[in-house]
Each structure stands twice: as structure tokens, then as C-alpha cells.
Amino acid sequence: MRKPRLAKGYLLDIEGVLVRNKAYEPVPGSVAWVAELQERGIPFCLVSNNTTDRPTVLIERLNAAGFSLGTEQMVGALELGRTMLAERGLRRICWLGVAGLNNYWEEAGFELTGGDECEAVVLGVNPDLTTGDLEGVLPAVLDRGVDLVCLHRNLFYLDDRDCRRMGPGCWSAALQALGGVGRTLTVGKPDPRIYRAALKRIGVAAEDTLFISDDPVSDLITAGRLGMETVFVLSGKHGDHEILGRMDQDDWPDVVCGRLSDISLAEEDVS
Ligand SMILES: [Mg+2]
DSSP states (O other), rough: OOOOOSSSSEOSSSTTBBSSSTOOOOOOTTHHHHHHHHHTTTOEEEOOOOOSSOHHHHHHHHHTTOOOOOGGGGGEEEHHHHHHHHHHHEEEEOOOOOGGGHHHHTTTOOOOOOOOSEEEEEEOOOOOOHHHHHHHHIIIISOOOEEEEEOOOOOOOOOOOSSSSEEEEHHHHHHHHHHHHHHHHSTTTHHHHHHHHHHHHOOGGGGGGEEEEIIIIIIIIIHHHHTOEEEEESSOSSSSGGGGGGGGGGOOSSSSEGGGSSSOEEEEEEE
């Protein structure tokens, strides 16, 4: 595979690209790489599927790890989820994500209810989710056909001890397999909505933008189909490119490299 070309804009996944995992330990070289991007004035945006920290907290955690970022440099599934639900008039929700974000919803006017009364079931990462919690929404999903809103559909994630944990993609697949009659809506990656929001934020066309992620399936397939150049880094979920063998070759990323700092931000001196 070739090297990535210089791009006019960069969209960056966070976990596995900027930081190793949910402990937010920086990937070696990533702090300096982002600082160089900022010094050069190159447009960029973080594209976050994080559903466990409110955006301000997420940025604070990144800055504590050495970055110097603001919330305006991130588009996230949580904020888009609030917008999508409000636009659809879905205000009574059964939130199956982490309890620490209950007030994130309530302060935006959402009412948190159980599965019996909700207008939508909302899924995010939740290490404490039990099968009992999922069974609690079966009446809503199977009998009332309420919408199942997935803030993202990642199948797994790395927790703060580097353990692989099942993600909302697994839970939504289980609920969908039961044959509910409602719609399943996805907010974050891989749904195109969050990519378009991020491109709009940086003001760069898809074909001039590089998307960098440690997840070629959940993140990069859509980026490639929207016309972006895609880079798969091996600093997160996948330590090698074995995952590509399980993907359609048409969906392979354009470039595979070890980590963010392997990507040049200026023409290399060949003299
Ligand atoms: Mg990632």
C-alpha cells in the first residue's frame, strides 16, 4: 500500500488514534502530530463515537493527556443524538447508556423513562448493561414498535484496562434479530450523518479530506464511500491488518500505517 497524500482537511477518530483506549493514554507521537496540524493551520475535526463522556469532559480528558483542543474541534454522536431525537419529536426515551449521562439528556429537555412508556430506546456504550436491561425494553421494541436509536453501532471497544467489551452494535443486532417492527436509526459512525457534519465543520470537500481511524469496518467504509481517502492505523483495536481479510476488498482502506505520526503533514525533502 502507498503513503497517504497531503490533504486539505483531516477527520480523526479519537480512541485508538489520538489515545490508546478509554484510559486516555496518548498514542506515542499523536500530541505532537496534532500540534503540527494546528501550527500549520490545516482544518481538522475529531469525529467521536464516544457515548460515555459529555463533550466538554471528553475534551478536558484529551487536554489532560497533552492535547490543546476545544469542543468546536469535535463532532460527536452524543450531541447529534440529542439533535436527531429532538427533530423527530422523541422526548421520552429509555436510555440504556451509562447512568452518568442521565442529566446530559434531562438538561436538554428529555424525559428518561422505562421501556413501558418510552418513545425511543437509545443505545450507547454501557459496561454495566445487563440482559435484564435489554429484556426491559422488549415490550417497547416488540409490541409498540418504538424506534431503536443507536448512538453508534460499534461491535466492541477497549475499556480502560484494554479489555474488549461488547458495544451497542451487538445489543442492537440482538434486538433487531427479535424482529421488532420499529425503525433502527444510527447516529454516529458508520452512519453518513456524522461524517457530513464533520466535513461541514471543517469546510473541506470529501475528496480533499483524509479520514484516520483504528476501525476499518465501523469508521472507514463510510468515509471511503463518501469519497474521502482513508487511513487505517494499527495503534488501537487492531494490532495488525488481519481484519482486512474479513472485509470486501472494495471496502479496504487506502493506506495502512502504524500510527498517526507516520502520516506526513508536509512534502518530504527528497534531496
Ligand atoms: Mg477508534
